[in-house]
Amino acid sequence: MWVHPSLQNREKGAFSQLYPELLSSEEKFFNYFHMPQSCFEELHGMIQHKIQKKDTLMRSAIPTKERLAIALRYLASGCTLTDLCRSFKCGISTISKMVEEVCEAIWELNNLFLEVPSKNEWMNIASSFKGMADFPHCLGAISGKHIRIIKAQDNDSFSIVLLAICDSNYLFRAVDIGAFGSQSDSRILVNSNLWKRISSNTFNIPPACPILEGGPNIEYVFVADEAFGLSKHIMRPFAGNSLTAKQKVFNKRLSRARRFIDCSFGILSNKWQIFHRPLNVEVHFSENIVKACVILHNFVILRHGVTFEDTLFIPTTLENVEMGPDVSAQSYARQPRDLRNYFADYFFVIDELD
Numbered sequence: 001m002w003v004h005p006s007l008q009n010r011e012k013g014a015f016s017q018l019y020p021e022l023l024s025s026e027e028k029f030f031n032y033f034h035m036p037q038s039c040f041e042e043l044h045g046m047i048q049h050k051i052q053k054k055d056t057l058m059r060s061a062i063p064t065k066e067r068l069a070i071a072l073r074y075l076a077s078g079c080t081l082t083d084l085c086r087s088f089k090c091g092i093s094t095i096s097k098m099v100e101e102v103c104e105a106i107w108e109l110n111n112l113f114l115e116v117p118s119k120n121e122w123m124n125i126a127s128s129f130k131g132m133a134d135f136p137h138c139l140g141a142i143s144g145k146h147i148r149i150i151k152a153q154d155n156d157s158f159s160i161v162l163l164a165i166c167d168s169n170y171l172f173r174a175v176d177i178g179a180f181g182s183q184s185d186s187r188i189l190v191n192s193n194l195w196k197r198i199s200s201n202t203f204n205i206p207p208a209c210p211i212l213e214g215g216p217n218i219e220y221v222f223v224a225d226e227a228f229g230l231s232k233h234i235m236r237p238f239a240g241n242s243l244t245a246k247q248k249v250f251n252k253r254l255s256r257a258r259r260f261i262d263c264s265f266g267i268l269s270n271k272w273q274i275f276h277r278p279l280n281v282e283v284h285f286s287e288n289i290v291k292a293c294v295i296l297h298n299f300v301i302l303r304h305g306v307t308f309e310d311t312l313f314i315p316t317t318l319e320n321v322e323m324g325p326d327v328s329a330q331s332y333a334r335q336p337r338d339l340r341n342y343f344a345d346y347f348f349v350i351d352e353l354d
Contacts, residue, residue, distance in 0.1 A: 015065075015066040015069055015070070015088055018032075019065075019066075019069060023037065032073065032076070033069070033072045033073065033076055034072075034076040034271050034272070034300075035072070035296075035300050035304065036303075036304055038303070039299065039300055039303050039304060040068070040069075040072070042303065043068065043106070043299065044064065044065055044068050046109060046112075047064075047068070047102070047105040047106060047108075047109070048064045050101075050105040050108065051064050051067050051068070051101055051102055051105050052064050062090070062094075062098065066088070067098050067101075067102055068102055070084055070088050070090070070095065070098055070099060070102075071098065071099045071102035071103060071106075071292075072102075072296075073087075074099050074274065075103075075272045075273075075274045075289065075292065075293055075296065076271070076272060076273060076274075077273055077274075078273035078274045078275070078276045078277060080280065081095050081096050081099070081280075081281070084099075096281070096285075100285050100288055102292070103285075103288040103289055103291065103292035104288055104292075106291075106292040106295050106296060107288065107291040107292055107295055109295050109299070110291075110295060113295050113298040113299050113302070114172060114173075114174070114175065114294065114295060114298060116173070116174055116203065116204060117173055117204060118204055119204050119205070119206045121204075122139050122204060122205060122206050122220065123206050125139055125140060125167045125168070125173070126138055126139055126206075126220060128167065128168045128169070129167070129168045129257060129260075131168075132168040132260075133168065133253075133256050133257040133259075133260070134253065134256070135223065135253055135254070135256070135257040136211045136218075136346075137211060137218055137219070137220045137221060138220075138221060138222070138223055138257050139165075139205065139220050139221065139222055139233075140165040140166055140167050140173055140222050140223075140260075140261075141165070141166055141222065141223050141224070141257055141258050141259075141260045141261035141264075142163070142164070142165045142194075142222045142223070142224045142228065142234065142261065143163075143164065143224065143225060143227070143258070143261040143262070143265070143320070143321070144161050144162065144163040144164070144188070144189065144227065144320070144321030145161065145162045145164075145265055145318040145319065145320065145321065146159040146160075146161055146318065146319040146320070146321060147159055147160050147161070147162055147275065147279065147286070147290060147318060148278035148279070148319070149278060149279045149280075149281075149283060149286050150278045150279070150280045159319075160177065160178055160283065160286055160287060160290065161176075161177070161178070161188050161321060162175060162176075162177050162290055162294075163175065163176040163177075163188075163189070163192050163194050163195075163321075164176075164261065164264070164265070164294070165194070165222060165261075166260055166261045166264040167260070168260055169301065170260065170263055170264045170267055170301060170306055171264075171297075171298050171301055171302070172264065172294055172297060172298055174194060174197075174203075175194070175291075175294050176192045176193050176194035176195075177287055177290050177291055177294075178287050188321065189227065189228055189229070189321065190229070198222070198231075198233050198234065199231065199232075199233075205220055205233060206220050208220070211346060212346075216342070218339065218342060218343075219232055219233060219339055220233065221233050221234060221235045221339070222234050222235070223235050223236075223254050223257045223258050224236050224258070225237065225258060225320075226239060227320070227321050230336045230337065230340060231336050232335060232336055232339070234336075235254060235339070235340055235343065236254075237250070237251040237254050237255070238250060238251055238340075238344075245348070246344045246345065246347075246348040247344060249344065249347050249348050249351050250340070250343060250344035250347050250348075253343075253347045264297075265318060267297065267301075267306060267310045268293060268294070268297045269318055270309070270310055271296075271297065271300065271310055272293040272296065272297070274289060274293065275293070275318055
């Protein structure tokens with residue numbers, strides 16, 4: 001069987017030549033894989049059995065650590081599959097299959113790192129948001145991003161959408177990945193499983209209770225921008241240019257709480273620089289990449305925290321999901337409007353007292 005000379009000896013590739021050197025320097029290791037050695041070893045231990053391959057009579061299987069290293073380098077650096085092929089001395093089809101299999105194995109850890117919170121956990125998240133953003137009864141910030149894809153067979157460009165809810169520690173608490181950008185943005189939101197779970201009371205949302213002692217029962221909510229419709233559990237800003245002082249105060253408070261999801265997306269794309277360019281792989285592969293990066297985002301934050309470099313702004317190809325015409329035109333039910341007005345009254349009084 002003929003093999004291109006540049007691919008004959010993997011021992012001349014980046015893993016064999018560079019990995020031992022990286023192990024001798026925590027800083028170099030972190031810069032290469034965007035996680036410390038301890039995280040790499042723990043992650044490898046959790047997915048090793050899922051990515052292990054058997055030796056054959058023709059060739060020895062690529063070790064699991066090398067498989068993980070190749071996938072992480074792809075996600076962390078934003079290099080192309082062709083770049084990986086040259087660096088690690090593997091064929092392009094082998095590299096592509098390997099990266100996707102590792103991404104799938106990482107996503108299967110979602111029950112450990114992306115489980116929907118229980119009612120008590122939601123209440124703890126709300127307590128943290130109250131302390132960090134001064135917004136009571138806030139379960140998280142919700143937003144969506146378009147992720148551009150270059151479809152290989154016809155070079156057409158389109159997108160998938162990542163909808164996400166984050167907490168005040170920049171952890172993703174729930175995501176919905178996959179709706180194609182060919183739909184109007186408003187329909188993507190309304191048709192998403194995330195929206196349906198919130199609307200159908202299957203999201204473990206705690207029951208309404210008073211914010212102030214002796215006050216009315218107030219629903220727990222997620223804060224969002226204009227792309228989302230106002231609903232029982234989703235608060236969006238007041239629209240228009242002629243806002244009252246009370247409405248402006250509400251919008252300011254909501255914007256402060258919403259910054260956590262903007263920061264979360266920023267940390268995601270800064271850490272996993274695959275998002276710095278359109279994804280030049282098939283749709284299913286692209287979805288697996290996004291899923292894996294979401295899990296890695298939570299995993300690294302939980303184990304290593306957030307560094308200053310993670311929060312620095314770096315331009316990416318992630319684009320906001322914008323408001324569609326059917327969202328802006330809808331007339332909101334009285335209950336959500338009354339709820340938003342209650343929050344506006346509450347914030348206005350608190351600001352006056354301060």
